[in-house]
Amino acid sequence: MTKRELAPSFTPADIEARLYSHWVESGYFTADSSSPKEPFTIVIPPPNVTGNLHIGHALDQTLQDCLTRMKRMQGYEALWLPGMDHAGIATQNVVEKQLAAQGLTRHDLGREEFVKKVWEWKAESGGQILGQMKRLGDSVDWSREAFTMDAILSQAVLTIFKKLYDAELIYRAERIINWCPRCLTALSDIEVEHSDDEGELVSIKYGSGGSEIIVATTRAETMLGDTAVAVHPDDERYSHMIGKTVTVPLINREIPVVADSHVDPAFGTGAVKVTPAHDPNDFEIGLRHSLANIVILDADAKVINTKSAFDGMDRYEARKAVVDALRAEGRIVAEKRPYIHAVGHCSRCDTTVEPRLSKQWFVKVAPLAKAAGDAVRDGRVVIEPAELAPRYFDWIDNMHDWCISRQLWWGHRIPVWYGPNGEVVVVGPGESAPAGYEQDPDVLDTWFSSALWPFSTLGWPNNTDDLKKFYPTSVLVTGYDILFFWVARMMLFGLFAMDGVPPFGTIVLHGLVRDQFGKKMSKSRGNVVDPLEFIDKYGADALRFTLARGANPGKDQALAEDWVAGSRNFATKLWNATRFAMMNGATVEGELPELSSLNAIDKWILSRLAETTAEYSELLSTYEFARASEVIYHFAWDDLCDWYLELSKEAFASGIAASTQRVLGHVLDQLFRLLHPVMPFITEELWTTFTGGQTLMTAVWPLSHASHVDKESESTVAQLQRVITEVRRFRNDQGVKPSQKIPGRFIAPADVAEYASAMAFLLKLELGEFTPSASVEIGAIKCELDLSGAVDVAAERTRLEKDLAAAKKDLATAEVKLNNEGFMAKAPESVVKEIREREAVTKADIERITAQLAALK
RNA sequence: GGGUGGUUAGCUCAGUGGUAGAGCGCCUCGUUUACACCGAGGAUGUCGGGGGUUCGAAACCCUCACCGCCCA
Incomplete structure (x- = not known):
């Protein structure tokens, strides 16, 4: 093997692209389903096809790559499966925006043409993130790249839909759902983000004479659809009114006063207006009291059906007009403005969500959620860190039925066909609907197909070799922010589809990346950082190491450019240390010398290596990325560079260093292996150059040699370190320049005295005969010096x-x-x-x- | 309103019962056989307040204050 030389300085751009394409071409990322090796599988949380690599992806993927690369080196058949999500609303929005620029809407094109257009968009501009993942160094198996709209994955969607329908876990019903008046589609609960907004709270007097009642509302316009006033059954203030009617102002509708125990008598006047068609709680009250549902807002949130002057008004316009009209009639008894209250917004476009009565498809989650909860409760699935498990239970044990239909065109179309006489047929894969039937126009929630990801990507519903080999997946790594969106749904569907086998063994949750002051990154704050810029400037390894070093389990991390620069400095340090080692003849050739033949310094670094290897491997295996990074960083910089290399310089200078050359070679070789999962590029470059080996990717993971742990050498070196530090301090105090050589000698016990020349080399002392003018005492050890009088x-x-x-x-x-x-x-x-x-x-x-x-x- | 996490050096954070730590920043010295993207040395903390348990508390318990997140 021919050894190459290292460039005098480390430039990440010189090696990254070259190494990455070499890895891909060599097939190192490709997993083999026929391998006898034990499988290790991670499926990537699929980024949106519309997405770009942001710093959160960089963190998520760094951790996954780290685990995948380590397991690959540990002899597992490691598969990290990449892919993308079709991101229904987001993608449709992008393409609609393009059309809008040409003055067109999707309706101008028609459904088929529009969907074709979206596919064209995907081919041209979608999936940019895939190329960006390569910059990060992700060792994903590109041969298995998946997309939720692929034929196989779509087949999985049809299959599970039919299976759930046949098990009576999917049903269609008229319910109050979250409606986005801008996207014109239903949303699931979790697609709604709540924020405290400024609104108004107006108190309105209903009825007249002896049958007056005051109700308060933040959405005055909904009074147009009121069909009752509700009070608590035990509320004595209103007991005389229960069963009577009051008149709704403006529209003069007579509505009953009903008693319902869900009314909070302590809130406001204790009486609430009931609008069953436009509020989920009111809808429930309506069901209990057989109230009519009067729809007074259309899909665009404009008033309809009231046969009043308000018809045609937008909801906000109507709100003001209604209040004005009521005020004119003297029916407003109180107004609070601004009134801060929680308001739901569309997670895609931020429009205020409107609760709307409509007919949608739902998944009945109770039985599925029970299984998903139990799988974690009984330990078949482990959540890391465990502190986040209560959050999972809290949610999954109280989950509402999941609204899965979306009034969009981009997505998996609901495989239900309706016959001319109201027949309903669910069409599974390979089946077709009877003639004359029409398909449901809606598509499925994007998360419906994402929920199948851990097995649809492996070929399910076909019993493929991949499915047999790689399911269930080993670990799921993702941010705690999508625990509910995605992780819980994979649990629901995975357990159901795969006969009770959960989709993964461990759920590893990490936090969010924040700015240098711990503030959330957002466009409006202007504190968003671009991982690609950091990669350009400091290299992928530096970014990865920084993110791993900040990744405490389940905790958010702050990130500053300075930290990334610091990691780049670490990379440079490794580069220079390797250059130094190579200059001094470090080698991996031949057997490691017998321990008994080594000096204490060599034994010490081997001991530290053994300890570090054990600790680091354990920490990485338990997803303690921050602590693992810290351990390896201090071993490399402090133990190896600051002490071992320094203490060995005298041996190299003297030319009697065969053992040290071999030991140093061994330590570097092992260090590169350990660091490779976090810093794949530089370690690959250094290792192949230094050892002449083919690749680190398939090199064997270091074992910790317990026999190398040597407390005696550790104690000896600790003493050397103390002596050196104290003498340095003395020189510093005395104003002796670091480069100035002065006469000195050590009076010390044999085990320390043996290393007098190594210490003298480091301390710039000239050993020999002289008359001391000063001394430094460190316990039983004395260092005598000659400062030429001037102490x-x-x-x-x-x-x-x-x-x-x-x-x-x-x-x-x-x-x-x-x-x-x-x-x-x-x-x-x-x-x-x-x-x-x-x-x-x-x-x-x-x-x-x-x-x-x-x-x- | 219900959960839940946090409060440790200037900043960002580790540290689950035995003399308080890291990275960055700061001060001083320095082109010494890798590295100034560096080396050496140094300074910096009533571990949020109060109470309790304990031989011993940053850590365990109670309580208050403030900050954050999730859910309603």
Whole structure:
């Protein structure tokens, strides 16, 4: 194998594109369903076909790639399956906007032409995110790329629809649903976002004479559709009115006063107006009291059917007009404005949602939700971090039936056909409707097909090799924000479709990426960052490492450009350390030398490597990405670069370094493997260059060698580190420049004295005969120096006094404990022993420092 | 209104009973056999307030205050 050289500096752009296409061409990402290896499967949370890679995707995908790459190296048949969601409303909106620019609506084209247009749009401008994922380094299996509107996935939709219908879990009913008057479609509960908005609360007097009653509302225009006033049955204020009627002003309709225990007597006057066709709670009251549903708003939220001057007005216009008219009649008894209250908005276009009575298709969720809850309750599916499980239960145990029909054209059309005499037929895959039947014009909620993602992408309903090999998937990695949108729905459908086998073993939830001050990123705040810009500027590895390092389970993370620059610095550090190692003959060739033949420094780094490998692997396997990143970062930078390389320089300089060259080679080789899942590009480049190997992608994951853990060497090196730090501090205090060589020598026990030349090299000391003018004492170790007379006594005194104060404080803390009877009686022996040792050490320090101070004069 | 998470260094955050940590920022010195995208040294905290449990509390319990998120 021929070894290449490393460029003098690291430029991510020079290696990323080259390595990525090499990986794809070599087929490293492609999973094999016939492999005997144990499977590891992740399906990507499918981004919208309209989407671009934002920082949240970058986080989500970094974590998934990290797990996939690690498992691949650990010998699993790893499949990370990519794809996209057709994103019904979002995509339709995009194409409609294009048409609008030409002065057209989708109706001008007609359904078939419009859908064709959407497909054309997808071919031309959709799926930009896929190319951007490549920039991040995602090791997804492109040969299995899926799209929710693909033929196979559409077949899955038909199949599950029929299956659910036959099990009586899908039904059609007239209900109050959330309606977006702009998108002109029904929405599910979770497609509605609530915010506290400014509105008004007006109190209106209904009836006259002895039968007056006051009701309050934030939507005055709905009074046009009122069919009752409701009060609490035990409310004595109104008991005389129950069963009587009152007149609705303006339209002069006589409506009954009904008693309903759901009315809160403490809110407002205790009496509420009831508009069953335009409010979900009122609809329920209407059912209980057989009230009429009078529809007074059309699909565009314009007033209709009132045979009044309000007909044709927009809802807001009507609201004002109704209040004005009532005021003119003297029927407004109170007005509160602004009145802050929760208002629902369309999650796609932010239009205020209008509750609307209409006929829609629903999934009956109760039995499905029970199974989905139980799967987590009994541990077949684990939610990480566990703290987020209550949220899941809270929602899934109280889930309303799911409205799945959408009045759109882009999506899976509802496979129900209606006959001329009201017949209803559900048409499964490969079936066709009887002649003369007409298909339901609506399409399914996008999340209906997304709910099938973990198995529709593997070929279900066909029993494919992929399905057999890779289902159920191993881990689902996603943000907690779509726990309800998507994760819960996959649980509902997965368990149902796959005979009770849940779609994944573990749900790993991460948080949101926020700005550097922890504020939510939003266009209006102007604090949105573009991951691609960071990749351009600092490299994909730097961005990935930053995101992984911030990923504490289930917690949001702040992100600043400075942090990404810091990760780039880490990458540069690795690059330079490798260059240095290669310059000094580090190698992976041949067997690792016998431990007993190594010096303490070599044994120490192997020990640290073993410990780090074990800890890091464990943390990654338990989805502790932040802690894992921290551990490996400090091993690489502190242990390896700051100490091992520095302590080894003397050996390299002296030319007697065969063991160290091999040990260093080993440590780098293992470090690159460990870091590869998080920083795939630079590790691949360094490793292949350094070792001459083919690729890290399929290299074996490091094992932690317990036999390499060596506490004795760790203790020796800890002493060397202390001596070096203290002497450096002394030099610094004394104003000796870092590069200035001065005479010095160590008086130390044999295990430390053995490394005198290594320490001297680092400290720029010239060992040899001289008359010392100063000394630094570190416990039992003494370093004598010659400062050529000019010792800065004041600086030395300051330092010693500071050390003395610290030692005295430590001693006092220890003595308080040791003099405490309770502590001595109840604290565990190991703790008492530790405090005793601390007492002894600090006492010795105080004695030594006091003597030094006395000698200073 | 119901849940739920948080409050630790200037900033962003780790730290689930035994002398308070990291990254960035800050101060001083420095072209020393990798690296100034660097090295060395340094400063910085009544761990939100109050009470309790304990020999011992940033951590456990109670309570208050403030901030956030989810749901209604």
